[in-house]
Amino acid sequence: MGRFLAKRVIQGMAVVLGVVTVVFLLRYVTPGNPVDFIAPLDASQETRRRIAEDLGLNRPLYRQYVDYVGDLLTGDMGYSYRSRTPVRPRVLAKVPATLELALAATLVAVALSIPLGVISATQRHGPADYGATLFSLVGISTPNFWLGVMLVIVFAVQFDVFPTSTRPVGLLDAVGNLVVVAGPERGWALPLDASGFLADLRSWLAYITLPAITLGTYFTALITRLTRSGMLDQLGEGYVRAARAKGLPETLVRYRHALRNTLIPVITVVGLQMGTLVGGAVITEAVFDWPGLGTLVIDAIGNRDWPLIQGSLVVIGIGFVVVNIVVDALYATLDPQVMD
Amino acid sequence: MARDIDRRDFLTLAGTAAGAAAVAGCSGGEGTPTGDDGSGGGDGDDGDDGGTDTGTPLPEPETRVGYLERANRVLNEEVPWIYLNRQYSVYGKSADVNWEARRDERIDGYAIEPTGDRDSVQITQSAMDSGLDPHDHRETPTDNIVLQAYEGLLSRDREGKVVQELATGYERLEPGRVRFDLRSGVSFHSGDSLTKEDVAFSINRIVDPEVGGLDSPQSDQLAGVTGAEPADGDSAVVVESEGINPVVFALFATYCDVMNRSWVEDNDEAYINSHMNGTGPFQLAEYEQDVSVTYEAYGDYWKDGAPADELVITAASEASTRVNQLVSGETDVIVNVPPQNISQVDGADNAEISPVPSTRVIYNAMIYDREPFDSVQFRRAMNYAVDLESIIESVLSGFADATSQPTLEGFTGYNSDLDPYPYDPEEAERLVEESGYAGAEIELHTPNGRYLKDLEIAQAVVGYIDELENVSASVNQRDFGNLTDVLLDGDITTGPAFYLIGWGNATFDASQTLIPLLTSDGSLTSYKNDRVDELIDQAQSMGGGEPGTDS
Numbered sequence: 001m002g003r004f005l006a007k008r009v010i011q012g013m014a015v016v017l018g019v020v021t022v023v024f025l026l027r028y029v030t031p032g033n034p035v036d037f038i039a040p041l042d043a044s045q046e047t048r049r050r051i052a053e054d055l056g057l058n059r060p061l062y063r064q065y066v067d068y069v070g071d072l073l074t075g076d077m078g079y080s081y082r083s084r085t086p087v088r089p090r091v092l093a094k095v096p097a098t099l100e101l102a103l104a105a106t107l108v109a110v111a112l113s114i115p116l117g118v119i120s121a122t123q124r125h126g127p128a129d130y131g132a133t134l135f136s137l138v139g140i141s142t143p144n145f146w147l148g149v150m151l152v153i154v155f156a157v158q159f160d161v162f163p164t165s166t167r168p169v170g171l172l173d174a175v176g177n178l179v180v181v182a183g184p185e186r187g188w189a190l191p192l193d194a195s196g197f198l199a200d201l202r203s204w205l206a207y208i209t210l211p212a213i214t215l216g217t218y219f220t221a222l223i224t225r226l227t228r229s230g231m232l233d234q235l236g237e238g239y240v241r242a243a244r245a246k247g248l249p250e251t252l253v254r255y256r257h258a259l260r261n262t263l264i265p266v267i268t269v270v271g272l273q274m275g276t277l278v279g280g281a282v283i284t285e286a287v288f289d290w291p292g293l294g295t296l297v298i299d300a301i302g303n304r305d306w307p308l309i310q311g312s313l314v315v316i317g318i319g320f321v322v323v324n325i326v327v328d329a330l331y332a333t334l335d336p337q338v339m340d
Numbered sequence: 341m342a343r344d345i346d347r348r349d350f351l352t353l354a355g356t357a358a359g360a361a362a363v364a365g366c367s368g369g370e371g372t373p374t375g376d377d378g379s380g381g382g383d384g385d386d387g388d389d390g391g392t393d394t395g396t397p398l399p400e401p402e403t404r405v406g407y408l409e410r411a412n413r414v415l416n417e418e419v420p421w422i423y424l425n426r427q428y429s430v431y432g433k434s435a436d437v438n439w440e441a442r443r444d445e446r447i448d449g450y451a452i453e454p455t456g457d458r459d460s461v462q463i464t465q466s467a468m469d470s471g472l473d474p475h476d477h478r479e480t481p482t483d484n485i486v487l488q489a490y491e492g493l494l495s496r497d498r499e500g501k502v503v504q505e506l507a508t509g510y511e512r513l514e515p516g517r518v519r520f521d522l523r524s525g526v527s528f529h530s531g532d533s534l535t536k537e538d539v540a541f542s543i544n545r546i547v548d549p550e551v552g553g554l555d556s557p558q559s560d561q562l563a564g565v566t567g568a569e570p571a572d573g574d575s576a577v578v579v580e581s582e583g584i585n586p587v588v589f590a591l592f593a594t595y596c597d598v599m600n601r602s603w604v605e606d607n608d609e610a611y612i613n614s615h616m617n618g619t620g621p622f623q624l625a626e627y628e629q630d631v632s633v634t635y636e637a638y639g640d641y642w643k644d645g646a647p648a649d650e651l652v653i654t655a656a657s658e659a660s661t662r663v664n665q666l667v668s669g670e671t672d673v674i675v676n677v678p679p680q681n682i683s684q685v686d687g688a689d690n691a692e693i694s695p696v697p698s699t700r701v702i703y704n705a706m707i708y709d710r711e712p713f714d715s716v717q718f719r720r721a722m723n724y725a726v727d728l729e730s731i732i733e734s735v736l737s738g739f740a741d742a743t744s745q746p747t748l749e750g751f752t753g754y755n756s757d758l759d760p761y762p763y764d765p766e767e768a769e770r771l772v773e774e775s776g777y778a779g780a781e782i783e784l785h786t787p788n789g790r791y792l793k794d795l796e797i798a799q800a801v802v803g804y805i806d807e808l809e810n811v812s813a814s815v816n817q818r819d820f821g822n823l824t825d826v827l828l829d830g831d832i833t834t835g836p837a838f839y840l841i842g843w844g845n846a847t848f849d850a851s852q853t854l855i856p857l858l859t860s861d862g863s864l865t866s867y868k869n870d871r872v873d874e875l876i877d878q879a880q881s882m883g884g885g886e887p888g889t890d891s
Contacts, residue, residue, distance in 0.1 A: 032821020040478045043560050083470040152664050164664040166654050289656035291631050
């Protein structure tokens with residue numbers, strides 16, 4: 001297992017380096033000089049030249065690449081072109097929001113889809129099955145931007161059950177209110193401000209609900225179908241018949257034996273999908289103005305802010321790799337043949 | 341005569357009229373006319389038809405404003421552009437606040453008055469700041485964020501008229517030297533009093549890369565200014581310019597936030613970009629990069645305290661997201677409501693649309709020496725071919741004004757005698773025949789999504805031109821960065837011959853549109869006409885009426 005993981009980590013590093021390399025190659029072909037996005041249209045040639053020099057844009061690209069990779073190995077992601085502030089803290093500040101959303105969407109998906117899939121498989125060709133199948137079809141075909149906007153219009157604007165967007169507090173801050181925060185600028189925060197903490201947590205929940213549903217819908221539909229077909233396969237297997245013949249109760253047969261075997265491919269897909277979600281659910285984040293990596297990348301691309309684009313993609317790449325390693329490890333535990 | 345477009349002279353761009361000596365008969369700049377508010381009528385220029393190529397020539401103008409108005413008249417006749425529209429800033433505002441939008445795309449939190457028992461106000465922009473150093477950026481979202489806490493020597497009211505801010509008086513001492521008298525009793529948020537050294541330092545920090553630890557991208561905003569020094573004895577500052585710099589006061593009314601010298605010198609760049617220490621009505625309470633900026637009213641502000649105790653600025657890049665926030669009562673002011681969302685805001689009972697003419701003009705440049713645009717008849721034909729009123733009504737929901745010249749109404753140098761070209765396709769076809777370019781095929785290059793409905797405007801323009809019997813037209817969508825790259829490379833021959841672009845000019849002075857866009861040396865020029873160059877050089881060599889002086 002250890003050797004297996006070590007191999008995976010090394011492969012993962014190669015992937016991240018690949019991401020950086022591709023981004024640098026893209027700089028070659030992408031139109032638009034970053035200076036045009038920093039300087040206004042009426043800036044003099046002199047101003048433009050100074051800005052280019054300031055940003056090191058007049059150095060050959062391979063030098064920029066070598067320096068960047070060298071800095072990256074020491075954890076330095078450089079400075080944003082637009083704001084001239086370090087990239088690393090800005091990117092890392094977005095990670096919690098993206099993870100929160102990815103996990104919440106996964107939670108919504110798993111909690112809904114596995115029961116739906118099981119019901120669908122066990123009541124094959126019954127009304128429940130048709131209902132679940134129809135739901136999956138709709139879920140898979142509904143684009144996120146439409147669903148998100150509709151949910152906002154219905155549940156936030158019309159009925160005012162949830163807020164629309166721009167959350168005031170993240171989970172870490174909400175939880176952070178429970179512990180003592182000491183800082184030179186804040187002084188000593190009051191410890192255990194329980195009512196404030198609960199209010200923050202409630203607010204966080206209210207703000208994450210619609211984005212999580214929006215992001216989780218496609219995911220739910222996918223896993224429902226996967227669970228259904230996997231479960232049908234398993235229920236037709238010989239060991240199920242043997243278990244029934246032995247006189248085991250049907251619930252035990254279904255949930256203890258058949259479902260367990262069904263979940264192996266489901267875990268893979270959940271893991272891979274989570275990887276995509278960690279990449280910043282760009283559309284959902286835009287609709288709900290969610291302060292995650294997706295929003296950051298889009299802004300950075302819009303401004304040709306290459307250091308920020310690179311930094312975000314490196315972090316997203318690392319996220320992908322980590323999720324995949326975790327899935328592989330889980331898989332290897334469930335099915336030891338994988339390691340060979 | 342050889343074209344010398346590659347002569348990219350910074351001074352000319354700066355409007356300091358390096359080439360003005362070519363013009364005879366006006367030494368310009370002697371004396372210091374003050375008291376004339378610069379908006380007085382023109383130069384008796386009221387002939388209703390062309391003075392350049394028909395009939396009797398008009399008399400030579402006598403004032404700076406007169407020269408600028410004459411330049412606009414010539415440009416209306418020579419039509420280097422298809423004159424399109426003045427863009428509006430369309431804000432959404434909640435019913436819980438009283439607020440009137442400004443013309444210069446800036447939102448002044450001090451002017452937002454919460455009603456009832458509200459004491460906090462929220463603004464949602466389309467983007468957050470690129471750091472809080474007021475001298476280290478060049479875009480509107482950041483302007484709006486720093487302007488709540490920082491102030492300049494002069495400012496503007498909602499209509500764009502110059503008003504006093506940290507300066508109580510200003511005058512031209514001699515060509516190239518102006519003096520600002522400073523307001524007393526002003527303090528920075530850190531508690532330090534405002535001094536003349538702070539003001540001189542702030543100006544020098546922008547114009548001089550060696551001062552203040554910053555090579556400011558705003559040096560062009562104070563174009564022509566070479567430096568400043570505290571005046572002897574009085575609480576005043578003397579600003580030096582190269583040449584006469586007639587727009588110097590207009591520049592200071594829009595740019596140059598005053599900072600505290602010792603605060604800048606004692607702190608590093610990262611700190612200055614994440615903290616604020618100005619003299620403005622709001623002081624920074626909390627800064628969360630890329631997410632939000634929170635301010636509280638500054639207790640020792642030199643005017644009455646701000647109506648709102650707390651101000652929060654956030655951003656949402658999606659217009660529909662901003663609109664939903666507004667109609668659900670989560671925010672008070674939102675920027676850029678696109679035409680398709682206007683009915684949603686107007687239909688809500690707790691919100692309304694607040695449109696205001698902006699300082700941005702949208703136009704189609706036609707490069708003056710490329711076929712078929714080298715024919716003035718053809719260029720005029722293009723203006724007759726386009727039904728501008730219909731475009732404004734259908735594409736922009738009426739939130740735009742038709743233009744007749746490069747300069748917008750209300751600007752110094754706007755010529756009020758000119759009307760937009762009427763829609764007259766028969767006349768357009770006749771002029772095309774006359775130009776000798778019947779059968780021409782032209783392609784309009786346009787960005788998509790950079791300006792409000794830019795692509796849709798371009799498609800409509802091309803649709804009208806294509807309807808002419810003897811011209812065919814098509815649209816070429818371009819990435820904005822890619823388009824500006826070829827437009828700004830200092831070589832007029834590399835760019836497309838026909839393109840749509842927008843130009844914002846917050847100085848409210850015609851010269852800052854005409855010089856960069858329509859003179860031989862302009863950074864984004866598409867045109868060369870000796871008469872226009874001469875008129876503008878003349879204008880820039882005269883100390884025009886100083887805006888807003890009442891002394």
